[in-house]
Amino acid sequence: MAADDVKLRVSGLDFFYGPKQALFDIGVQILTNRITALIGPSGCGKSTFLRTLNRMYETLPHARAEGEILFDNEDLLAMDPVALRRRVGMVFQRPNPFPKSIFDNIAYGLRVNGTYRGAALHEKVEKSLRRAALWDEVKDSLHKSAYALSGGQQQRLCIARALAVDPEVLLLDEPCSALDPIATAKIEELLFSIQDQCTQVIVTHNMQQAARVADFTGFFLLGKLIEFNKTEVIFKTPAKKETEDYITGRFG
Amino acid sequence: MGLRNTWRKLVNLVMFSLTGVCALVTVGVLFFILGYLLWYGGTSFSWTFLTHLPTPVGEPGGGMANAIVGSAKLLFLASAFGIPIGFLGGVYLAEFGGQTFSFVIRYTADLLNGVPSIVMGIFAFAIVVLPMKHFSTLAGSLALGVMMIPIAVRSTEEALRTVPLMLREGALALGASKWKTIATVAVPAARKGIITGIVLDIARVAGETAPLLFTAFSNRFWSPGWNQPTASLPVMVYTYAISAYDDWHRQAWAAGLVLLSLVLVANVVARLSFSRGSTR
Numbered sequence: 001m002a003a004d005d006v007k008l009r010v011s012g013l014d015f016f017y018g019p020k021q022a023l024f025d026i027g028v029q030i031l032t033n034r035i036t037a038l039i040g041p042s043g044c045g046k047s048t049f050l051r052t053l054n055r056m057y058e059t060l061p062h063a064r065a066e067g068e069i070l071f072d073n074e075d076l077l078a079m080d081p082v083a084l085r086r087r088v089g090m091v092f093q094r095p096n097p098f099p100k101s102i103f104d105n106i107a108y109g110l111r112v113n114g115t116y117r118g119a120a121l122h123e124k125v126e127k128s129l130r131r132a133a134l135w136d137e138v139k140d141s142l143h144k145s146a147y148a149l150s151g152g153q154q155q156r157l158c159i160a161r162a163l164a165v166d167p168e169v170l171l172l173d174e175p176c177s178a179l180d181p182i183a184t185a186k187i188e189e190l191l192f193s194i195q196d197q198c199t200q201v202i203v204t205h206n207m208q209q210a211a212r213v214a215d216f217t218g219f220f221l222l223g224k225l226i227e228f229n230k231t232e233v234i235f236k237t238p239a240k241k242e243t244e245d246y247i248t249g250r251f252g
Numbered sequence: 253m254g255l256r257n258t259w260r261k262l263v264n265l266v267m268f269s270l271t272g273v274c275a276l277v278t279v280g281v282l283f284f285i286l287g288y289l290l291w292y293g294g295t296s297f298s299w300t301f302l303t304h305l306p307t308p309v310g311e312p313g314g315g316m317a318n319a320i321v322g323s324a325k326l327l328f329l330a331s332a333f334g335i336p337i338g339f340l341g342g343v344y345l346a347e348f349g350g351q352t353f354s355f356v357i358r359y360t361a362d363l364l365n366g367v368p369s370i371v372m373g374i375f376a377f378a379i380v381v382l383p384m385k386h387f388s389t390l391a392g393s394l395a396l397g398v399m400m401i402p403i404a405v406r407s408t409e410e411a412l413r414t415v416p417l418m419l420r421e422g423a424l425a426l427g428a429s430k431w432k433t434i435a436t437v438a439v440p441a442a443r444k445g446i447i448t449g450i451v452l453d454i455a456r457v458a459g460e461t462a463p464l465l466f467t468a469f470s471n472r473f474w475s476p477g478w479n480q481p482t483a484s485l486p487v488m489v490y491t492y493a494i495s496a497y498d499d500w501h502r503q504a505w506a507a508g509l510v511l512l513s514l515v516l517v518a519n520v521v522a523r524l525s526f527s528r529g530s531t532r
Contacts, residue, residue, distance in 0.1 A: 056421060061350070086427030097419040099441050108436070109426035158422070165426060 013067035037214035089167035095154035098147035104120040132160035201252025293505030322482035329393035338404020346412035365402035373463035387481035392468025407449025411442040455518035461486035
């Protein structure tokens with residue numbers, strides 16, 4: 001892999017919640033414009049790891065990360081967090097639309113970054129909603145509250161909101177776990193459709209989803225990255241026994 | 253066995269009746285007061301009452317227009333001073349506070365809330381009235397404003413705490429700074445609770461008499477500007493009620509009626525608007 005294919009280069013990453021260590025010496029390379037899945041049993045550290053990539057852990061007073069993460073060869077842990085989060089977006093496990101209208105939800109990121117106004121803003125909002133395959137469903141009710149949408153629609157709204165600011169990386173923390181299979185399928189379609197536009201890292205409990213969606217997969221266990229490779233390799237010919245045990249359902 | 257059963261049922265009945273009666277007494281007291289005010293004050297409550305100045309002592313008639321306006325001015329200035337401080341203090345506690353510092357602030361606010369209102373009055377007297385060498389609306393507003401702060405702090409903090417972390421994280425993840433997140437997501441989401449708190453705060457302070465006795469004092473005439481003593485409804489109630497004139501007594505009841513109505517309306521409006529939910 002050529003060096004400029006790597007979007008995020010993590011090495012020697014340790015993470016602590018106060019005195020308790022949650023991640024041990026994580027090293028991984030996330031490639032540009034590919035979908036990378038992180039799997040593992042509950043509490044293994046995959047969400048913790050995901051949240052180091054946009055430094056969301058900083059909302060917790062005693063959390064700290066040590067080690068190195070390079071984002072396009074810039075030190076991610078030393079960057080301005082606000083600037084970082086404008087380039088690395090996140091979608092959460094449960095849909096969390098703001099108590100505002102559908103339009104204002106999508107426009108929020110754009111307004112906060114201050115680059116779009118008026119007609120250009122409207123265009124951007126429409127484009128985001130089209131990308132999320134929501135435009136036809138909501139175009140006549142843009143000024144209604146986002147809470148009027150169904151769970152699946154709200155999650156697509158949250159993805160559209162995150163995509164509106166054109167992030168280079170999109171982090172997804174079990175985005176479909178609160179949704180039914182049809183809504184899940186729509187979201188997976190959406191993630192496929194934007195593959196060439198942004199790098200995606202998706203944490204999932206659902207191994208079939210990882211197999212369906214991801215180019216690369218990483219298996220986490222007890223805070224360590226046990227194995228990381230092309231999805232096919234992980235699922236068909238895993239190198240480590242722990243990986244194989246998890247995949248075949250012997251635990252987790 | 254039968255006797256035990258009967259005894260148990262008797263105890264149940266007694267407790268039920270006792271608690272029921274006490275609940276009724278609680279509600280009944282309010283209606284009793286309201287009834288009394290309506291009965292005695294209703295006759296004096298008129299357009300004249302609302303729009304005329306008090307007449308010279310001994311002359312019947314006249315009204316409390318200056319007291320109504322005076323109370324309004326006092327509350328307005330007190331709110332302009334107390335609400336922003338309380339609101340921003342509450343925002344700090346909910347969004348930024350560390351463990352120890354927050355605990356100290358919260359505890360201090362609660363202590364401040366417990367300071368007797370007459371002590372607030374002496375405080376404002378010493379700080380504003382003595383240097384100025386006269387009573388004023390400003391001094392009265394200061395006393396009332398300081399009383400408004402702790403309530404505003406606590407109600408703002410509690411309202412903000414009901415906003416889920418998820419909403420804030422959603423804003424942060426889009427590249428909003430902490431202040432933008434608070435101002436454009438957290439506070440709007442909590443606005444119903446915050447506004448309710450403010451309305452109830454104003455209503456509570458509207459009836460405070462002791463702090464006004466030696467700050468705003470009183471005035472038989474209009475009080476232009478902020479530098480002069482001003483009449484206010486609670487102080488008028490006091491002055492008129494202990495006077496020797498029947499006509500004044502009736503006017504005191506009417507003033508009490510106006511005050512109580514304001515407090516009731518504020519409470520009802522606040523509760524109704526809050527019950528529509530805080531996250532829509």
